[in-house]
Amino acid sequence: EIVLTQSPDFQSVTPKEKVTITCRASQSIGGNLHWFQQKPGQSPKLLVKYASQSFSGVPSRFSGSGSGTDFTLTISSLETEDAATYYCHQSKSLPYTFGQGTKLEIK
């Protein structure tokens, strides 16, 4: 099973700040890494597919990069509505797995 480890687990950030969340895979997954945003009481929402492809309708401040084992989700200028938990997810090999999540709090 591929283990995805996100860092940090929690971050308190101010609006307009640039935020970087990393996801490290226990083995190479190529570009088969996707990022989700989940707000309390809601289903996860797809932000970035295949490591760096923005999903339709997602604000341009969200971007992804990386390949192999190391990936990054960047929020270029944080907005208050971005308070949420962010998860990475790999679809390279079964069983598919998720990172443990990174919770962003707005100061």
Place this chain on the structure above:
Amino acid sequence: QVHLQQWGAGLLKPSETLSLTCAVYGGSFTGYFWSWIRQAPGKGLEWIGEIDHAGSTNSNPSLKSRLTMSVDTSKNQISLKLTSVTAADTAVYYCAREGTLTMYYMDVWGKGTTVTVSS
């Protein structure tokens, strides 16, 4: 626009069987994989398994012995059954469209069904 509606029993006793259904509206059903994911209270996401329109399945080894997934193409529905539940199965259960062989990511999710296992 594709919409997933899910339902099932929300309160179970230990050893009972969890049963959930997810219906797909407004889009193609065939050609896609459909998945189940769960989230225990205050915890992260756990992939349960997937099924395609032909009934081919893959499941998480941690649940495989208790898990049955099925499909009803006449109703565009998928179903999940998990036997011998315990408190550890208490979670919000989601269905999601997982993609095709060439675009494999979860782009559409149901709203989730809260399942509580308690005596």
